[in-house]
Amino acid sequence: MVLKQFKAESKRLLDLMINSIYTHKEIFLRELISNASDAIDKLYYKALTDGQTGLNRDDFEIRIRLDQANRTITISDNGCGMTKEELETNLGTIAKSGSLNFKKNLEQGKENEDIEIIGQFGVGFYSAFMVAEHVAVSSKAYGSDEAWKWESSGPEGYTVEPCEKAEHGTEIVLKLKPDTDDEKYSEFLDQYRIKGLVKKYSDYIRYPIKMDMEKSRLKEGSKDEYEKYTETETLNSMVPLWRKNKNEITQDEYNEFYKSKFSDYENPAKSIHMYVEGASNFHALLFIPAHAPFNFYTRDYEKGLQLYSNGVLIMDKCADLLPDYFSFVRGLVDSQDLSLNISREMLQHDRQLKLIAERIEKKIRSELETMLKNKREEYEKFFKNFGLQLKYGIYEDYGMHKDVLKDLLLFYSSTEKKLVTLKEYTDRMKEDQKYIYYACGDTIQHIDKLPQADAVRERGYEILYMTDPVDEFAISMLMKYNDKEFKSISADDLGLETEEEKKEAEKKIEENKDMLAFMKDSLKGKVTDVVLSKKLKTHPVCISTNGMISMEMEKVLNSMPNVDKDRVKTQRVLEINANHPIFEKLCSLYQNDKDTLKEYASLLYTQALLIEGVPIDDPVEYTNQICKLMIK
Numbered sequence: 001m002v003l004k005q006f007k008a009e010s011k012r013l014l015d016l017m018i019n020s021i022y023t024h025k026e027i028f029l030r031e032l033i034s035n036a037s038d039a040i041d042k043l044y045y046k047a048l049t050d051g052q053t054g055l056n057r058d059d060f061e062i063r064i065r066l067d068q069a070n071r072t073i074t075i076s077d078n079g080c081g082m083t084k085e086e087l088e089t090n091l092g093t094i095a096k097s098g099s100l101n102f103k104k105n106l107e108q109g110k111e112n113e114d115i116e117i118i119g120q121f122g123v124g125f126y127s128a129f130m131v132a133e134h135v136a137v138s139s140k141a142y143g144s145d146e147a148w149k150w151e152s153s154g155p156e157g158y159t160v161e162p163c164e165k166a167e168h169g170t171e172i173v174l175k176l177k178p179d180t181d182d183e184k185y186s187e188f189l190d191q192y193r194i195k196g197l198v199k200k201y202s203d204y205i206r207y208p209i210k211m212d213m214e215k216s217r218l219k220e221g222s223k224d225e226y227e228k229y230t231e232t233e234t235l236n237s238m239v240p241l242w243r244k245n246k247n248e249i250t251q252d253e254y255n256e257f258y259k260s261k262f263s264d265y266e267n268p269a270k271s272i273h274m275y276v277e278g279a280s281n282f283h284a285l286l287f288i289p290a291h292a293p294f295n296f297y298t299r300d301y302e303k304g305l306q307l308y309s310n311g312v313l314i315m316d317k318c319a320d321l322l323p324d325y326f327s328f329v330r331g332l333v334d335s336q337d338l339s340l341n342i343s344r345e346m347l348q349h350d351r352q353l354k355l356i357a358e359r360i361e362k363k364i365r366s367e368l369e370t371m372l373k374n375k376r377e378e379y380e381k382f383f384k385n386f387g388l389q390l391k392y393g394i395y396e397d398y399g400m401h402k403d404v405l406k407d408l409l410l411f412y413s414s415t416e417k418k419l420v421t422l423k424e425y426t427d428r429m430k431e432d433q434k435y436i437y438y439a440c441g442d443t444i445q446h447i448d449k450l451p452q453a454d455a456v457r458e459r460g461y462e463i464l465y466m467t468d469p470v471d472e473f474a475i476s477m478l479m480k481y482n483d484k485e486f487k488s489i490s491a492d493d494l495g496l497e498t499e500e501e502k503k504e505a506e507k508k509i510e511e512n513k514d515m516l517a518f519m520k521d522s523l524k525g526k527v528t529d530v531v532l533s534k535k536l537k538t539h540p541v542c543i544s545t546n547g548m549i550s551m552e553m554e555k556v557l558n559s560m561p562n563v564d565k566d567r568v569k570t571q572r573v574l575e576i577n578a579n580h581p582i583f584e585k586l587c588s589l590y591q592n593d594k595d596t597l598k599e600y601a602s603l604l605y606t607q608a609l610l611i612e613g614v615p616i617d618d619p620v621e622y623t624n625q626i627c628k629l630m631i632k
Helices: 008-021 027-049 084-092 098-109 124-130 185-189 191-201 251-262 351-374 376-399 402-408 422-428 444-448 451-458 471-478 499-511 513-522 551-558 581-592 594-612 619-630
Strands: 062-067 072-077 132-140 147-152 158-163 169-176 209-218 226-234 270-276 282-288 305-309 312-318 330-335 411-413 435-440 463-466 484-488 529-532 541-546 571-576
Touching: 027 062, 027 072, 027 124, 027 169, 027 191, 027 312, 062 191, 084 132, 084 147, 084 158, 124 132, 124 169, 169 185, 185 191, 191 209, 191 312, 251 270, 251 282, 251 330, 270 351, 282 351, 330 351, 351 376, 351 402, 376 402, 376 471, 402 422, 402 471, 411 422, 422 435, 435 451, 435 471, 444 463, 451 463, 451 541, 463 471, 471 484, 471 551, 499 513, 499 529, 513 529, 513 571, 513 581, 513 594, 541 594, 571 581, 571 594, 581 594, 594 619
Parallel strands: 062 209, 305 330, 435 463, 435 484, 529 571
Antiparallel strands: 062 072, 072 169, 132 147, 132 169, 147 158, 209 226, 270 282, 282 330, 305 312, 411 463, 541 571
């Protein structure tokens, strides 16, 4: 028996591939099954083109046999098989792929495009050496009377000798390596481990993958004595659900597939089935869950869709297929156009992937818009679970995605007493209304009581209530909707006053500027200004801000981890209601008792903070001030 040497380049590549190219050793089974499927595809294509009627798809199968005693795994097929020359060419020269050559010839003729060849690189076979110390390949080409055996123990070389084989096809026998402290190769002799790997990677290979499973059953006539028996089981489902026509699939089938595939106990809120032809051809089956995973808003959550190439799993979670704001979507994509690297574990080029991701993003958005329009109750349930993620999407990347997401947002309405869209709000705006008014707070109940809302409500204008920490950041990125600016009810100028009202307010401010300046100085830098309010109606005082950072933003930013307490400070403004009885008291104190006016200024400032829901620095001092005033 003559030991033939691999070419020097092939020898180095084999050593690299065994130790570096593949991330997981379990991949070897996927590669060998894919090769077996290719071999059957070639023979099936030959039968169709040559008009040979003795073969049909139902005759083909892939077999797996486990021999624990001899530590061998056997994978066999009844496909086209290989001649001696093909064995030497395809297995003796690494990266020489018979599948790739066959695919090129097929594409040039363009006959029967239904045939799909999975393998293209010719190195997948050598993944067997990650787990095997010796590999034997027995093959008989279809229509030939000769069979040949290729054997190798790795980079040292290989032999090719005649052998006996009754039927056409290929049989690969792997002699597993001994177990070590770090690697337990014996796991691949466990029938349930092999069954799991077939389901994971090769469930949608179009030909049956069969294995004799050892099982137990009660002996006839016995209550506690069991006997073992062997049953041939088909391990794969073969026909991918996503490759069936939509009208052939019931919603129950979608639901069961989703729950089984993604380990959820509840039916999905939405199933999206798509097939795209054009610059990129792919099938996709997407699901919007009915509830958020327990770790969805944590760093532990991993987004991504399963990625298949012709029914073979390539990546379990391909993050590049989903934008972050749609990270809640579960599902899979199957494409034959992907450019994979040599191990088929990673993508070699991302152009096709980007095209697929763009189509998926548009489809998800379209489906959500349809749900919002036609199934409002269902959409509101969805938004309760994942609306926060859409809002983050508005804010991220400097508002780059705001046009994609703005029509999917919902906010609670002060007038409708329910969630509304921005379009619904602007469609209802009064003719004289300049802005889209909004208010921020911890809860709807808290916002309802904010004194700043009085003037807006008095005009009959609708206010959007924003209770999520990200809301105001997202609105700052949107800036406008339908050419209407957003305006916080805590802003200095709400655009509500007439010219006469503005003149009257300016006159009163001028008359009291010295008192207001005195109150500002008495607060010792806690506020940037004390002013007469243009928005208060019944309440005596409130806090507003100058600049880009609002009170809500200050609270959110200071609550973030690794941020020093009170590092972020707004430019606070204390607003006094000139039409409230307390204002007359302040004016009197300014004339007669400035020391008490200082105490009043401190009290009013603290009250304004409490109304905003901002913790006060010294509650004891505040209560002492109240008691002191009570006993005067």
